[in-house]
Amino acid sequence: MTHVIIxxxxxxxxxxLASLxxxxxxxxxxxxxxxxxxELAARKLVAKYGARAEDIHIETADVAREEAIDSAIGRCVEALGPCDVLVTSAGVVEPAPFEDMSSAAFRRQMETNFSGTVHAVRAVYPDMARRRTGHIVMISSGSGLIGIYGYTSYCASKFALRGFAEALRSEARCHGVGVSVSFPPDTETPQFEREIAERPREASVVMGAVRPWSAEAVARKIVKGVEGKRFEIYFGLTLFLLGRFGPAVRPLVDWWFDRAIARSRGR
Known part of the structure; x- marks a missing residue:
């Protein structure tokens, strides 16, 4: 039976993703x-999606703390067996113009979104490589494909994930381990609701024009991509074009963003 750690x-x-x-x-x-x-999530998985209580294990840990996440994943493996699929979905976003963002907020996003993913991968990768099986799924963002006003730290952390995923993919394939990186757009989640309240007006002008996806739709596309052993998982034509043809497309997108931001400021 497949053991998925999320x-x-x-x-x-x-x-x-856990529901699927x-x-x-x-x-x-x-x-x-x-x-x-x-605990609420575990009960929901049992009541609504037919999971067995004995097949669900929960652990509290801050992914930004390497020792904490390493120990937590170790307990997951002890409880349910070796990890077959790792999904690194933990993340945080605190939008603000760079000059208004504290060093602590900048560092928190980098440590959670990027380093937190690295810590989780490090906890499962050696065993996957030894067993020559397993799949690692990193959740980046559409903001990992193009810079967004007010998202300097978040974009940096998500761009870094892509570089990490690309390099790890080359190494992991030698050991029979799969790697995927996904670039979701705005997604309807509790965190998104908090983010919207803090999003700078300039960012809303360019990002608010795109309707957010549901978490369920994003999850379905990720699972389909993993089952198809795809490395890059995109959502919609714009993100696909940015991912595959970024150097050619990005100047046009930047031009549109700059004009929209200037209009929002009455320039």
Missing amino acids: TGGSSGIGLA YAVRGARLSLIARSRDPL
């Missing part, structure tokens, strides 16, 4: 910072 598994895309894997009969380990949402 960081950030108590809500949003992580929980949506629960229907497929997988064992599920969910990791997040707070226990109450994890």
Whole structure:
């Protein structure tokens, strides 16, 4: 039976992915910072998606702390067996213009979104390589394909994930381990609701024109991509073009963004 470990598994895309894997009969380990949402998620997976309580394990840990996430994943493996699929969905976003963003906020996003993913991967990768099986799924963002006003730290962390995923893919394939990186657009999650309240007006002008996806739709596309052993998983034509033809397309997108921002400022 497949054992799927999901960081950030108590809500949003992580929980949506857990729901899909629960229907497929997988064992599920969910990791997040707070226990109450994890317990609620576990009950939902049993009541709504037919998972067995004994096939669900929950752990509280902050992915930004390497020792904490390493220990948490170790306990998941002890409870449900070796990790077959790792999904790194834990993330944080705190939008603000760079001059207004504190060093702590900048560092928090980098440590959670990028380093947190690296910590989780490091906890499972050696065993996957030894067993010559397994798949690692990193959740980047559409903001990992193009810079967005007010998202300097978030974009940096998500861009870094792509570079990490590309390099790791080359190494992992030598050991029979698969790697995927996905670039979701704005997605309807509890975190997105908080983000919208803090999003700078200039960012809303360019990002608000795109309707957000549901977490369930994003999760379905990710699972389909993993099953197809795809490395890059895109959502919609614009993100596909940015991902595949970024150097050619990005100047046009930047031009449009700059004009929209200037209009929003009355220039």
